[in-house]
Amino acid sequence: MIDKDSIVKDLASDKRHLEPIIERLGLEKQWEGSIEEACINNSANPDFVIQILNTFDEQGYFPKYELWNFPLEYILEYLRKTHDYYLNKRLPEIEQSLHFFKEQFLGDNSLHLILTKLFSNYKKDLSEHIQNEEEILFPYIDELLKGDIPLNMKSYSIETIISEHEDVEEDLEQIRNIIVKYSKTAEDILPFRIFLHQLNIFENDLCKHALVEGQILLPRALELEKKIKGVQ
Numbered sequence: 001m002i003d004k005d006s007i008v009k010d011l012a013s014d015k016r017h018l019e020p021i022i023e024r025l026g027l028e029k030q031w032e033g034s035i036e037e038a039c040i041n042n043s044a045n046p047d048f049v050i051q052i053l054n055t056f057d058e059q060g061y062f063p064k065y066e067l068w069n070f071p072l073e074y075i076l077e078y079l080r081k082t083h084d085y086y087l088n089k090r091l092p093e094i095e096q097s098l099h100f101f102k103e104q105f106l107g108d109n110s111l112h113l114i115l116t117k118l119f120s121n122y123k124k125d126l127s128e129h130i131q132n133e134e135e136i137l138f139p140y141i142d143e144l145l146k147g148d149i150p151l152n153m154k155s156y157s158i159e160t161i162i163s164e165h166e167d168v169e170e171d172l173e174q175i176r177n178i179i180v181k182y183s184k185t186a187e188d189i190l191p192f193r194i195f196l197h198q199l200n201i202f203e204n205d206l207c208k209h210a211l212v213e214g215q216i217l218l219p220r221a222l223e224l225e226k227k228i229k230g231v232q
């Protein structure tokens with residue numbers, strides 16, 4: 001398990017899958033000191049950072065109890081940074097691989113068109129999902145944290161959100177399966193293999209993201225909302 005004394009630079013080089021998480025948490029991946037020192041330097045909470053890193057380091061591990069006990073503001077900030085990372089880094093990188101694939105694949109051009117279409121539809125759905133959370137859900141929770149429900153959001157409820165919150169990561173898994181089925185002629189092309197690898201990593205990332213939203217953020221916001229509505 002990763003702990004406060006783990007060296008950031010070693011983690012980033014020995015565990016490449018943690019590199020994007022380290023960046024997202026605002027830590028310098030070349031930092032030669034411990035996580036604790038890096039956090040102090042960045043005004044981050046080392047205990048929270050360690051829980052998030054361990055969430056991503058171990059398959060099937062989700063420290064629900066530990067994450068539940070951090071201030072909801074930490075969870076919101078982390079989720080906002082994650083959205084930003086998806087939209088401005090992860091999705092453009094995957095599109096870049098598709099572009100390289102087009103340049104190097106000499107077979108039927110329709111394969112590239114199909115992949116581009118599938119991926120751009122997925123990107124559109126994910127972007128809308130994120131936009132919805134960023135523009136409505138998260139600001140609503142910001143208000144709940146201040147102990148208030150704004151007048152123009154009185155009809156809004158966390159319970160409805162919970163019932164409607166879709167699993168965008170499951171959509172990606174389906175798309176990846178379709179892509180694998182379609183693409184037997186391309187599997188020797190390096191950019192294509194990179195593209196599939198990126199989709200796989202993204203799928204795992206989204207899966208943890210959905211757990212943080214579904215098992216921590218939403219139930220805690222629901223508790224808060226009930227408390228506020230109970231006294232209003």
Ligand SMILES: [Fe+2]
Nearest residue numbers: 130133209213
């Ligand atoms: Fe999200």
Ligand SMILES: [Fe+2]
Nearest residue numbers: 129133165213
């Ligand atoms: Fe979500």
